[in-house]
């Protein structure tokens with residue numbers, strides 16, 4: 001599956017089956033995406049590759065380690081490596097392709113905006129679940 005930012009300069013490729021999606025309702029993701037939550041998936045670094053314009057990426061990093069990476073031409077959020085891991089965070093809206101993906105989990109549900117409604121379907125986690133367990137949840141139901 002291929003992913004691109006709005007202007008199309010930053011492009012990347014995911015090899016193999018794309019894991020299912022989750023929404024993060026934390027305050028940082030709300031600000032980064034400008035909406036109630038962001039929708040993303042997480043892939044192993046070995047199945048991720050940049051196609052073009054990795055050098056167009058700018059980032060803003062908080063002291064906590066949270067990093068907002070974006071295309072310096074169009075402002076789209078772009079993939080970034082999950083801190084201290086071998087995994088890459090992928091913003092779902094960038095993906096072009098017809099793999100059938102589902103939102104299977106909601107995280108940081110305790111931090112959601114007062115005006116946001118979280119669907120009842122899928123797994124709900126009040127904060128960040130254990131990463132290994134979470135990756136299994138994202139893999140489930142992809143075939």
Ligand SMILES: [Zn+2]
Nearest residue numbers: 005007071074
């Ligand atoms: Zn762009």
Ligand SMILES: [Zn+2]
Nearest residue numbers: 024025026029
């Ligand atoms: Zn978040």
